[in-house]
Structures are given as structure tokens and as C-alpha cells.
Amino acid sequence: MKILVDENMPLARELFAGFGEVVARPGRGLAADDVRDADVLLVRSVTRVDEALLAGSRVRFVGTATIGTDHVDLDWLRAQGIAFASAPGCNAMSVVDYVASALLELADRHGFALAGKRAGIVGLGNVGSRLQRRLRAMGLDVLACDPPLADAGCTGLVDMDAIAGCDIVSFHTPLVRDGAHPSFHLGDAVFLARLKPGAILLNTSRGAVVDNVALLAALERRDDLHVVLDVWEGEPLVDRRLAARVALATPHIAGYSYDGKLRGTWMLYEALCAFLGQPPTMTLASLVPESARCVLDVARLAPRRALDLMRAAWRITDDDDAFRATLDADDDTRAAAFDRLRKQYPLRREFATVELVHDESLAARLPADERAMLRAQGFACVD
């Protein structure tokens, strides 16, 4: 059996070699010729999986190691009887770490407090629901808008009017272009014009959920908005005028924790085992190498705030700096840099897996509110 995998999938060889020959290729350029003699195709969001790619191939199983599935023609796969698996929730905590870090960086940069602010979450699924818990634990008041969930009977949700009135708005919907509740350009010119003075807008969902042309126009008109973008219309080629005007700009890496990526590959391993009727022979925990541990020496770091330890584990501004450093180049070079930054992304562990080493209680170092903030971020052994 031949298993074709995106090269940007950690431990794919270790997980899938037991099924047959594993061949790794760059995902963005995959063409029909590459997949023709494969039996299993495992992709990430940069590969468009449709009739043009798969017609006439041997592929019987397609997996995407991602939460989003908008790059896959699910109807066509179904009609062909090709089995499909995705990885719902695999990197949700990574996105939550990203949003929490972005908010704390902005609060630090501009000297405001987050506690007591009102956040509006658009899309209360795997990411949105975890983010709601995180932001509440950080002392924010959280509203959520999710019309499909409301249709299914879920209560306590608000509409986009209420979201527009929030201090912070964060998008977490799939990209849906039609049907009763499309999310394409949900953040359009009308919505953007209604944002409060000084509002913070974050998009980590899919670029086209926010109208990027309208967003640039809004940012050219008013300089009070703080925008954080991880996803962009036209990826991998990003509008550099827009990137220059946002507070934090990153190349679609919100979900790129090591944990999230490994969990994504692992979920495909489990799905392929089920498809082939074979019991899994490995465990997820056994796959994490010693070299991937994130151990922070508290005495050496001498943190005064939770943010100091969060930054020691992962600093979102490093990703912003690295991305901005690529933006002056010509279009082809910039687009290639977007993919390179993602392919060569440094090892980043989710806050919940970080190990704090200290020979005295953290209470002796950090005030109670900062320890509560660390706990809210998922850090273990804080007391």
C-alpha cells in the first residue's frame, strides 16, 4: 500500500510505515500525477482535494490532519465511495493559546486591563467553546454568536449586532459560502463600521470570513482598531498594506502547536486503523520525544507576571516579527516565505503541557492574580 503524506505532518513516517510505503511531498503543489498510484492520501489545508486531483487514481482513503475541511470536495469523495477523515478539535487549544497570548500582548503594549472587557466569539464550536472557557477564566465577560447552534436549540447565544458592540471580537467559524448561515465575509464593511472605538478584532478562522479589502479600508480610515490576523484572503500571498496596519500578523500558525499537529496526524492514524479494520498498535503519549518537552526554570526566568512565563514558552511577537521580515520581497518570494515559515515552524508546546521547575512555591514569586492567570492559561503545578 502506498501512503502519500504532506511533508508538513510530524511523525507521519513513524505512524504510517506499518501500513506500507510512506512518501512525503510538499502539500501545496500536489498534482494528479503525484497521487495516481497512491492508496491513501493524507493532506493539510493547502492541498485542494477534488475530482481534478483524484479522478483515475487508486486513492480509497483521504485524511486531512486539520480542523477545517473547506479544501476538500466532500460531496465528490462521498459520490466516489472514497473514505474521508479529518481531525476535529486537534489544534483547538493551540488557537486558544494564540488568542489569549495576542490579547495579553496587546493589553501589555497599550497598558489596558482585559478583566471586565466584553468579548464576542463568532462560532462556538471546538475552538470557540474552549476559548469561551479560557476568556471567562481570565475575567472577561463572553458573548457568543452561532446561528447553526441556535437552530439546533442551543440557548444563550446572541446575534451579530451584539457581537459588533463588544470590546473584543474573535472569529471561529468554518468558511461557508452558501446555505442558511454563510460565513463568507461575515466581517464585512457594515460590520466593521459598527465596531466600538478601540475594539480588538481577531481572525484565526479562515481569511475570507473577514472581508480583507473592507478591513484595509476601515484601518485606513480609523487608527483606533487593534486587529490580529493569522489567516488571510489569498494565502499564501498576503496584502502587505493590510499586514502593515494590523497589530499582530502571523502566517496561519495559530493551530501550529506541536501538540495540535501531532494530534492531527494521530487522529488520521486512528481513522486509518478503523478503515482497515486494524487495532492501533501505538499510543499518542509514546510518540512525543524527550526533545519536545518544554521545561521552564522559574528561578532562572524570575517571572514577575504570568505573561513572562507565557512568553518563555512561546512568544507570539516572534512569529509576528518573522512574518513582517518577509513582507518587503516580491510576490513570489513573499508567497514562498509564507509557506516556509509554516514548514519550518519552531517547536511550540501548548501551555497546558509546559513543565515549570522551581525549588520554592510559585506563591513566593508571583502574586495571586498572576498565578490565577497562569492557571487560566492551563499551566499545571502553579501552586
Ligand SMILES: NC(=O)c1ccc[n+]([C@@H]2O[C@H](COP(=O)([O-])OP(=O)(O)OC[C@H]3O[C@@H](n4cnc5c(N)ncnc54)[C@H](O)[C@@H]3O)[C@@H](O)[C@H]2O)c1
Ligand atoms: N488558524 C489556524 O491555525 C486554525 C486552527 C484550527 C482551526 N482553524 C479554523 O477555525 C475555524 C473554527 O474551527 P472549529 O474547530 O472550532 O470548527 P467547528 O466546526 O468545531 O465550529 C465552528 C462553529 O461555527 C459555527 N458557525 C458556522 N457558521 C456560522 C456562522 N455563519 N456564524 C456563526 N457561527 C457559525 C458552527 O455552528 C460551529 O459551532 C475553522 O474555520 C477552522 O478551519 C484555524
Ligand SMILES: O=C(O)[C@H](O)[C@H](O)COP(=O)(O)O
Ligand atoms: O484547519 C486547521 O486545522 C488549521 O487551519 C490548520 O492549522 C491549518 O494548517 P495547515 O493544514 O494549513 O498546515
